[in-house]
Structures are given as C-alpha cells and as structure tokens.
Amino acid sequence: MSNRYAVILAAGQGTRMKSKLYKVLHPVLGRPMLQHVIDQLEIVQLDEMATVVGFGADKVIDHIGDKSQFVLQEEQLGTGHAVIQAENVLQDKEGTTIVVCGDTPLITSETYKALFDHHEQEGAKATILTAKAPNPTGYGRVIRNEKNEVERIVEHKDASEKERQIDEINTGTYCFDNKALFAALQEVSNDNVQGEYYLPDVIEILKNKNEKVIASLTPDFEETLGVNDRVALAQAEKTMKMRINEKHMRNGVSIIDPDNTYIGPDVIIEQDVIVHPGTIITGDSTIKTNAELGPYSEISNCVVGEATVIKQSVANDSQIGARVKIGPYAHIRPETAIGNEVKIGNFVEIKKTKINDFSKVSHLSYIGDAQVGNNVNVGCGTITVNYDGKKKFLTTIEDDAFIGCNSNLVAPVTIGKGSYVAAGSTITKNIPEDSLSIARARQTNKEGYASKIKNRQKD
Incomplete structure (x- = not known):
C-alpha cells in the first residue's frame, strides 16, 4: 500500500447557511460536520x-486541534485554488491524496477506503467518487x-442542456496520484463563468496527457450529500440518526420509535437496553x-448502570448505578454519583x-453539594441549603438517616448515622448519631380567631 494523504476543503464561508457560525462547524448529531469527516478519515x-x-x-x-495540519486560503477562488494551498505540505511526496469536502459528514470510512483501494489497484492518476443523483441540478x-x-467533469x-440531462454526478471527492495532482494544478485556468480555478479541471488536464482517469460509482447517493444550507443540514441529521439507530438495533438494542430517538455518534449501548420515543x-x-x-429523557455524558430506569428526566455528566429508578421529571446535574438501587423521584x-446504595429521594426535593x-x-420537599451568596457548602447525611418532609438542611451541616429529622425542621447544627432533631416553632392555636380575620376582610 502506498502512502496516503488527505486534503480537506473547509474554507468556504457558507453564505447559504445564513449563520454567524462557520459552515463546517455546524453540528450533525452534536458533532461538527468537519469533525465527522476527520474522524472517518482517521480510520483509514x-x-x-x-x-x-x-x-x-x-x-x-x-x-x-492537532488532528490535522492547517493551510490558509485567504481568497476563495475555487476548489483548485484551495487544494494548491496545501502544496507546501504535500507537493513532493509519493503516494495517493484524497480530496474531500468538509461539508460531507455522511461519507463513511468504508467508502474512503474503497476509493483508495480502487484507485491504487487500477494504477490511476485520478479516481472520481461518483453517484447517480435523483435530481442532479x-x-x-x-x-x-x-x-x-x-x-x-x-x-x-x-454545462450544456444535453450535459445537464446526465444524472451521474461528481460528489466532490477524489483520489489523485499526489505528484500528478500538484503538477496539473499549475495548469488549471480560471477561464469560466465564475472566474474560479476548478479542481475538476485537473481531470481534463490529465486526460489530455493520456493519463488514466477512472470513476468509482457509489450506490449510496445519500451518503455523498454536501451540506450547503439548513435544509441539507436537517437531511444529514436525519440520515446520520437513522444510521446510528440501525447500528444499535442490529446490536441488540430495542429502539421503540427510531424516527424520534436521537443517539450521538460516541454513545455506547449494551444489549437489551430499551429506548423509548x-x-x-x-x-x-x-x-x-x-x-x-424514556420516553422523553435526555442523557448526556453519563454512565447508566444495568437495569436502571430513567423516565422523562434529564441527566448530565454523572455516574448512575445499577437498578436505579429516576423520574419522572427529575434533573441529575453534573458531578453527581448515584449508587445502586437508589430512587430519585418526580x-x-x-x-x-x-x-x-439503597437511598431514596422520592419527590420534590433539591439535594446539592451533598x-x-x-x-x-x-x-418530600427537603432542601440542602448549600449557598450563602458567595460560597457553596457541604451537607453530609450519614447511613440510615431519615429526613422528614419540608426540612431545610443549612450547610455546612452533618446529619449523624441513624438520626431522624422531624418534618418541617430547619437544621443549622450538626446532629449526633442516633438522635431526633426538631427545629420548628411550637404550635399555638387561637380559638375563634379565624372569624375575626373573616370579618376584617369584609370591611
């Protein structure tokens, strides 16, 4: 196998995206388009x-970062002009160079590898990745x-009217003999409607020199989709989503409604997981x-343990143990670690x-920095009062403690092992082990006073 190189074209402003965000940084399933391209090329x-x-x-x-070298195209004068900016990096090297667009996030490493292999096996100077387009406009x-x-090309x-009837299209991805590529680029002219230097003109230059130029027709046009506007971005998102969901389903994951389930490219899901719409x-x-x-749960950067159930809830940047029940309508915020057989309620x-392990926070509570x-x-209704306006403080609740409803635990504070906190208490001091703490005003009943209030309201 010869040396293999890549030039990724990512200099276009992407005006049709109508966005302040650089075109190739628009995400597809949470990962920028350019990142998808680089990740697949790295596999090759x-x-x-x-x-x-x-x-x-x-x-x-x-x-x-350091996943690629970068070269600057100060003026956008066409794809040929863009590739020649990489001359200082690749010009004199022996081998095969693939040229790809940074806005084609759906092309897989298998397609890249097949293109490389076909080009090298045929001994071609250029190989074009082509596809049959339903609408080639x-x-x-x-x-x-x-x-x-x-x-x-x-x-x-x-193109003439007759040429526009052809449905085999250039996907914008090529393999070239590296030295032949940069030699031919020196001969590319900008004598065309746009006044630009087109990379496809290299094909004609090589043909005129009787060099071997071939095409590799991919059966999957959708994979070659270039994203130039928000409509195409949505199409790419849908295609990527279904590709990933299908992979998980074939690996033993039950996705009840794949059309309405979104799984990122880096997510790992083991067998017999059920994912609801x-x-x-x-x-x-x-x-x-x-x-x-699910249904309707959001999980990001989390480990979710065996047989854990998360219903209509959000969890971010956390570790969740086995056989845990979460939700509905719970929020697991970053840097949380939940043990096994824990219940986090609505x-x-x-x-x-x-x-x-085995602890319960069943409903309507905030537990932070604890x-x-x-x-x-x-x-129910328990709050760890962790913030004084400047600093966050720790609440410690030791094993087998019982916290009554509507309790405020004002940090820093420790609730000792096996202790009870009476409902409605505001705890500001540490509670020793095996104690009962009551921190609320004594109840006073004023008989007949309610009628005085009612009469006052009538006035």
Missing part, C-alpha cells in the same frame, strides 16, 4: 492530513466517452444492559452529590 490511517481553512479559521483550528456532471471512460453552470442520548454516554430510558434535582450515605430516606 493516513500519513498526512491538511485542512484548508479560510473564513473563521481560528475557530476551526481551536476545535480540531447544481452538481458537476461526469462526462463519459463511447468506451464509458471518464472524459471530463463539467460544472452545472457551465423522544429520548436523546449524547456525548460520551454508556448505557449498560437492561437499562430503560421533581427532584440532584447536583454535585454522591448518593450511596454526601448521602446508604439507606437514607429523604422526605
């Missing part, structure tokens, strides 16, 4: 990768001769076997808290 194991940037270059470089057409060989705006799972999340998520918010032991019961 390239020797060198150069990304051509222009408008918004700093943001692209900050996002991609706007695409460059692949013109073949009487022997069915590639003759040239003509852009839609430069409206559920969104993103980031570096791992869902263990027999878990059940309208409960947990933040930066560790909750150990350490909760084993087998603790937290009653």
